[in-house]
Amino acid sequence: MSVSISLNSGFPIAIYWGANHTILYNDAYSSIPGDKHPWALGKPGAVAWSEIWDVLDEEFKRVLYSGDSIRRPDALLLMNRFGYTEECYFDYTLSPIIGIDGEIGGVFNAVVETTYRVINERRNVVLQHFLAELDTPESVSAGLGIALEILERAKEDIPFCLIYTYLEGHQEDLHLAGYTGISKEIAQTSRWPSVADIIDADTIHILSLQGHLNEPVSSVWDEEHCCEVLIVPISKGTKVGGFMVAGASPRKKLDHDYSLFLKTVGMNIGTLLNNGYAFEQSGLLQREQALNEELAAANEELSAINDALQQTQQSLSDLNEELEDRVASRTLALSISEAEQQALNEELTATNEELVTINEQLEHSQQDLQEMVRRLAESESRIRFMVADAPVAIGVVSGRKLLIESANRKILEVWGKTEGIIGRYLKDALPEIEGQSFLQILDEVYVSGKPYYGNELMARLVRNGVLEDVYFNFVYHPMKDQTGSTISIMIVATDVTEQVLSRRLVEASEKRFRFLLNTIPQQVWTARADGTLDYVNEIVANDFGYEASEIAGLGWQKFVHPDDLSESLEAWQAALASGEAYQAEFRLLFHDGSYKWHLARALPLIEEGEVKLWMGTNTNIEMQKDNERRKDEFLSIASHELKTPLTSIKAFNQLMKRTTDESKLNGFVQKSSDHILRLEKLISDLLDVSKINAGKLNYSMSAFSFSKMLRDSIESVQHMSSSHEIVLETVTDVQYVGDQFRLEQVMNNILTNAVKYSPGGKRIIVNSSIEQGNILVSVQDFGIGIARTDLDRLFDRYYRVDNTAMRFEGLGLGLFISSEILKRHKGSFWIESEIGNGSVFYFMLPIDTDSVLKSHNQTDRYYKNEKVTIVYNTSKNRLDVDWTGYQNLESVKHGCMQMLEMLKINKCYKVVNDNTNVSGTWSEASEWVGKEWLPLMEEAGLKYLAWIFSPSAFAQLSARKTVDMMEGTVVAQFFNSAREAEDWINKC
Numbered sequence: 001m002s003v004s005i006s007l008n009s010g011f012p013i014a015i016y017w018g019a020n021h022t023i024l025y026n027d028a029y030s031s032i033p034g035d036k037h038p039w040a041l042g043k044p045g046a047v048a049w050s051e052i053w054d055v056l057d058e059e060f061k062r063v064l065y066s067g068d069s070i071r072r073p074d075a076l077l078l079m080n081r082f083g084y085t086e087e088c089y090f091d092y093t094l095s096p097i098i099g100i101d102g103e104i105g106g107v108f109n110a111v112v113e114t115t116y117r118v119i120n121e122r123r124n125v126v127l128q129h130f131l132a133e134l135d136t137p138e139s140v141s142a143g144l145g146i147a148l149e150i151l152e153r154a155k156e157d158i159p160f161c162l163i164y165t166y167l168e169g170h171q172e173d174l175h176l177a178g179y180t181g182i183s184k185e186i187a188q189t190s191r192w193p194s195v196a197d198i199i200d201a202d203t204i205h206i207l208s209l210q211g212h213l214n215e216p217v218s219s220v221w222d223e224e225h226c227c228e229v230l231i232v233p234i235s236k237g238t239k240v241g242g243f244m245v246a247g248a249s250p251r252k253k254l255d256h257d258y259s260l261f262l263k264t265v266g267m268n269i270g271t272l273l274n275n276g277y278a279f280e281q282s283g284l285l286q287r288e289q290a291l292n293e294e295l296a297a298a299n300e301e302l303s304a305i306n307d308a309l310q311q312t313q314q315s316l317s318d319l320n321e322e323l324e325d326r327v328a329s330r331t332l333a334l335s336i337s338e339a340e341q342q343a344l345n346e347e348l349t350a351t352n353e354e355l356v357t358i359n360e361q362l363e364h365s366q367q368d369l370q371e372m373v374r375r376l377a378e379s380e381s382r383i384r385f386m387v388a389d390a391p392v393a394i395g396v397v398s399g400r401k402l403l404i405e406s407a408n409r410k411i412l413e414v415w416g417k418t419e420g421i422i423g424r425y426l427k428d429a430l431p432e433i434e435g436q437s438f439l440q441i442l443d444e445v446y447v448s449g450k451p452y453y454g455n456e457l458m459a460r461l462v463r464n465g466v467l468e469d470v471y472f473n474f475v476y477h478p479m480k481d482q483t484g485s486t487i488s489i490m491i492v493a494t495d496v497t498e499q500v501l502s503r504r505l506v507e508a509s510e511k512r513f514r515f516l517l518n519t520i521p522q523q524v525w526t527a528r529a530d531g532t533l534d535y536v537n538e539i540v541a542n543d544f545g546y547e548a549s550e551i552a553g554l555g556w557q558k559f560v561h562p563d564d565l566s567e568s569l570e571a572w573q574a575a576l577a578s579g580e581a582y583q584a585e586f587r588l589l590f591h592d593g594s595y596k597w598h599l600a601r602a603l604p605l606i607e608e609g610e611v612k613l614w615m616g617t618n619t620n621i622e623m624q625k626d627n628e629r630r631k632d633e634f635l636s637i638a639s640h641e642l643k644t645p646l647t648s649i650k651a652f653n654q655l656m657k658r659t660t661d662e663s664k665l666n667g668f669v670q671k672s673s674d675h676i677l678r679l680e681k682l683i684s685d686l687l688d689v690s691k692i693n694a695g696k697l698n699y700s701m702s703a704f705s706f707s708k709m710l711r712d713s714i715e716s717v718q719h720m721s722s723s724h725e726i727v728l729e730t731v732t733d734v735q736y737v738g739d740q741f742r743l744e745q746v747m748n749n750i751l752t753n754a755v756k757y758s759p760g761g762k763r764i765i766v767n768s769s770i771e772q773g774n775i776l777v778s779v780q781d782f783g784i785g786i787a788r789t790d791l792d793r794l795f796d797r798y799y800r801v802d803n804t805a806m807r808f809e810g811l812g813l814g815l816f817i818s819s820e821i822l823k824r825h826k827g828s829f830w831i832e833s834e835i836g837n838g839s840v841f842y843f844m845l846p847i848d849t850d851s852v853l854k855s856h857n858q859t860d861r862y863y864k865n866e867k868v869t870i871v872y873n874t875s876k877n878r879l880d881v882d883w884t885g886y887q888n889l890e891s892v893k894h895g896c897m898q899m900l901e902m903l904k905i906n907k908c909y910k911v912v913n914d915n916t917n918v919s920g921t922w923s924e925a926s927e928w929v930g931k932e933w934l935p936l937m938e939e940a941g942l943k944y945l946a947w948i949f950s951p952s953a954f955a956q957l958s959a960r961k962t963v964d965m966m967e968g969t970v971v972a973q974f975f976n977s978a979r980e981a982e983d984w985i986n987k988c
Helices: 053-066 115-133 140-152 184-188 201-210 256-282 286-332 338-388 409-415 438-448 497-519 538-544 548-554 562-578 622-658 662-694 706-720 740-756 814-824 889-906 923-940 953-965 978-987
Strands: 013-017 022-025 070-080 085-098 104-113 160-167 170-180 218-222 227-236 239-247 393-398 403-407 452-463 466-480 486-495 523-528 533-536 582-589 595-607 610-620 702-705 725-730 735-738 763-771 774-780 828-834 838-846 862-864 868-873 878-886 910-919 944-948 971-975
Touching: 053 070, 053 085, 053 104, 053 971, 053 978, 085 115, 115 140, 115 256, 115 438, 140 160, 140 170, 140 256, 227 256, 239 256, 393 409, 403 409, 409 452, 409 486, 438 452, 438 466, 438 486, 466 497, 523 538, 533 548, 538 548, 538 582, 562 582, 562 595, 582 610, 595 622, 622 662, 702 706, 706 725, 706 740, 706 763, 735 740, 740 763, 740 774, 740 814, 740 838, 814 828, 814 838, 828 923, 828 953, 868 889, 878 889, 889 923, 910 953, 910 978, 923 953, 944 978, 953 971, 971 978
Parallel strands: 725 763, 878 910, 910 944, 944 971
Antiparallel strands: 013 022, 013 104, 070 085, 085 104, 160 170, 160 239, 218 227, 227 239, 393 403, 393 486, 452 466, 466 486, 523 533, 523 610, 582 595, 595 610, 702 735, 763 774, 774 838, 828 838, 862 868, 868 878
């Protein structure tokens, strides 16, 4: 076997080759085995992956036996890559590697490790459950119950867990608050280590005082439970409120991500308990807090407006006080002079004028403030008007409870509402969104303070009393206060339902179109107007062994035979230039390395006078080419074979004219007569083939002695073959009804071939016997033999084994004519042969063609006749079928239909089909079994078929031909022994 595969890829790939599955891989794959690299290179798969080989070995066998590829997305494998067993996930494929000889020699493995993603997605689900419930506990016990319920769902990462909390007012006293994953007895009895033994007192003291809730998770080994026990602090505000004692799975690596996950779980448990405690103490609704916050914000705005008024009033008060002091001073100073009194009056006048000016300024400030308030009101009104009439849906929800604060007409239309939702909680106004993702997303936006953008997300909303699927593009934008805390969320959404449905309709139409193209048994392709290949169907991908996208990128040049490339490209360029139909014949390179002839045709799609695309097909014409070659070869051989005896006859006639010696004359006459007989035989064969093709080969059926027919045929051939002794070893006399002349023709053909193809042999052995109501005849030679690959085609017209075509005379029609004569007598014909050791030709004729198969002891679970035994295996829930002796179309049909009936009655899906005791061939039934019966079995529930080969080469050919013709999903495997079949079917 020869195969060439490149490992030069940036994608992790490996090859498992040979019987031991020796592993080879590229650099990108080296991270998969971990510390086993590079030791694993060149090792058998069972050695490199000993811990998981029981899983891989079963999948490898399936690939090798069936030739099918396997894909395992996010498959769990417990692997030892770094000195410990860990939980690993991979997305990998296993595909057969087929050599140029057509045999499967190994398995191709492409892999992507998904461990980090799978485990973190699972953990994120647990954390999302916590986030979704943080606001719900109405008591400490309710919060604890929620935490334990969520921990129950996290058993893959936390198999068991105990929660210890401090008693209220007793920071030193820990008590068991709850547990999950273990029994009450283990949690409360001395079998479990006490908390004092697990948690170091100093650690408790330090954590309690300093509140270091982000310290690394402490851990100890528990001998009794054979696992790592981890201690995680539970937060209470900024202090430690307790501890979570968690058991880690033995297959977990205590890495940073796992520690971070456990710490997050501990913090969420603390939040649940704290929220429950806060609810018990305050009893206040969150909406009241939101209203208080709004009131405080409004007070701050009023305070800013009043500051200016207070400053002005303070200035006025200061002036009044100064004036009062001066008046008082004047009243008291009666002895003030007139000059002093005049000066004081002037000062008082100036002060009054200053006061008037200040009052005027105050009035102007008040007017400016009123104008500002008016403009703000107008601006707010315009904004509200614009939002109300905006063509997109806009709404605002406040608080974590999502109270609907405002909603424009468009969002009311989207929600299917008209009024009555302002002031209600979103989950109450739209109860149908409960269980959908939107409430959770809004809560995450509120908590994180980060906006969320949704693209073509579907919501199920009640509109006009009907639950509808609606698609949106939307954004949830957090609105924050001066401290940066989220107080509300603005919702802006656009209904894109029509666009989504229209696009999906186009996609569905395209999908159906591509499906139709993939059902066509031809290669189908399309090209752009410039001739660039842009699509190939799955037939092309399967034929070439590449992905369809790769082929479109490579173009036809990579696959067309170099000798055909130039001519096909010229024809293609001419078609592109003219816009006329394209047609060419060329050989295409298949995935097995062989070239096959194809007829390519393509037509342009023309719209508005321009070529938009080309639609083309490549039809496999390899068989037609092969038939043409064989026909040409046959015509060459026929002309040679017909010319040779004519030339000889002409030569002997000339010699007869020239000689006067009577003894020589008689010899020339005899030799001329022999060549005439040979010419007659060739012409007779040609005429028989023509009659067979036209269905006009006549048969004269009558009773005759079969043994006499055999003796006469042997005597006739022996007379013409002095180089060989033809020996009739055994013969049974029986009166047979058939065409004696045609059956003598069969014997003559077989005996003549036996002599012709055993030039080094001296004997031909003939035997005849009665077997199971049939006449069985065998003719054994000791000649060149026939390869197994040629056996099944020996009965085709004009077929001759390649290595004998030029060495032996004949047209290759004899065995074809013989097989058609035997079929007309409801008989069969097969060969057992070995290169260099000769061949044995068999044919079998039924004595009674109207006999009916009779069953013995038939039940719903058991059936038996002289040809087949069918048993329903109750312990394995399958059918065990044992075929016996020589089979024909009638016996195969009868047994198969009985199998179908028993499969339906017993509702099983597996069959062991044992052909070990089958003799001869049943090729005339193989097409019926493959195309008609197996689809009926699949419809009745058949999934797995284990087929045990007959020792007969022709029976094996019949079995393979049957499965090759089968369509559907039934998995069929061939075996040489019952034990191999039993092992395989038990694993299915």
